[in-house]
Amino acid sequence: MSAIQLSADDEVAVAVAPAARRRSARWPASVIVALFVLLIVVGSAVLGATLAPFEPGDTDLAKSVTMPGSENLLGTDELGRDIFSRLLVGTRSAITGPLIIAAGTLTIATALALFSAYRRGWVDQLLGRVIDTIYSLPALLVAIVVVGVVGGGYGTAVVVLTLLNVPQNYRIVRAAAIEQRGMPYVEAARSLGHSTTRILVKHLLPNVMPFVVAAFFLRFTFAIVELSSLSFIGLGVPPGASDWGRMLSENRHFLESNPWAAIGPGLALVFTAASANVLGLELYERFASRGRAR
């Protein structure tokens, strides 16, 4: 009597409704803002050194810790260096490392994932196990211990973070690849006698690419957070370099005198990371639903 049985109409109604709503191609306002922010960030990374009013390393102890004024848009720090200029120039180190990390991780993860998703068998199992063990450990903590103990700099940090972030991306790409693997075109290519490499590169890869791109942006976001966290605690960039994380660590001690010295790079980090995140999530949702609405 109280059996729950949705009739055929109900099931259709519930299934179709979300898909139909998703069909809108309008980009949300948050994505537009995110793109705008990222454009500014990339712009200042490229043009930062030329546009900066002061030399980022120029000290002027007479102007130590001054509030924003007509000369220094965001004031100065303890050594009298112009915050705004340092912010602009620091964009480069803020995003170059993360870009390399994101590109590197995804390349490795995609190569591994495509191979093991297609091949299955013991390679997949073994890789899966290894990945699972590394997966749960927080990458940042491991990076801190390794970089701290080994005593490396920016380069070491980038390499370590690249490797540590592979597991998470491996899983995402592998899931997408497995979904593709069952498709008829894969079967067709195989029956035509194509080699594994050819199938992987010419067929699977292009269809998995949307996920890879979305994952790239998400990875970029986390890389920004991880790398800036490392420079915040002094591992990574050398002292004196105009790096956002470093600036936060150095300038947070005089928040009462010139908050902008810390708030400036702080907000820069927050908005850059958030914008990449928004973009990545939006892309991911679009690609995921596109696959299903077929």
Next chain:
Amino acid sequence: MTFRQVVRFVAIRLGVGMVVLAIVSTLVFLSVHLAPGSPEQALVEGSTATSEVIEAIRERYRLDEPVVVQYVHYLGQVATLDFGESYRTRETVTSIIGARLSTTVPLVGFGLLVTLILGTILGTVAAHRQRTAMDRTISAGSILFASAPPFALAIVLLYVFAERLGWFPVIGDWDSPFEAAWHLTLPALTLGLAGTAPMMRLVRTSMIEVLERDHVLFAHARGLSARHVLIHHTLRNSLVAAVTTAGVVLIGMLAAVAFVEIPFNLDGLGAYLIEAVVAQDVPVVQALTLLITASVLAINSMVDLLYAALDPRTRLGEGR
């Protein structure tokens, strides 16, 4: 899920855990001894040391013995939870960790509470106001807080709410739990806001599902009992996802806690780890690394256990 199954599960997890901990401690040991610079240097750092002093140090810390002997001795110490003394302060590592636990554990607990409460409230609101400006704002806002580097968020919050508005203290100690809560509010908020995004998203999705089914059922006017059972069923599923999410969020907090403790000048375990790494204080780093690994293993095991309890279809074995 029988008692026997649970015992078996716990036993397997403990066994695997021991193996992982052994591997991790070995890796830490190796990296310390293979890294450039030697432990003796870290110890005498700063002060001038004659060769006799260095010799004495080497003897004291057994640094003159072959690596293998050191390793065995090290394993023995780890097994008895004797992590030696800090290179810097000569206090036993165990005692310092014990003291600092009383800062970090409440902080993380408080942070988790913030995540759960905020996530649930915001998720519910967003679900009821689906696709409105409020929904989109909540989504965008939670992404903003989730992707911000913890230390950056901490400093911004510190400046706005402690420096400027004076609602919370900037620095200091506390005696009563009430004071503790007050001191820990901003840090807990910083930690908790980051995890709010996935939690909010989850609550929103589950609630939307319930609401949609609700709608369909009302259209058929099936009566209260059917709806009740359906909600129950949906709730069970979302509880599973909620537990998994909570686990992920908690592990993320372990990583982020150090970056919240430092800006807020809290002497917790996270800040301690950073200090130790930067100062190359080897025993401390070793001890904390093991602690972190053990915590991650414990959290994962608990999540799996709860998962199995909620979803009777899941076997409590190692099969996937």
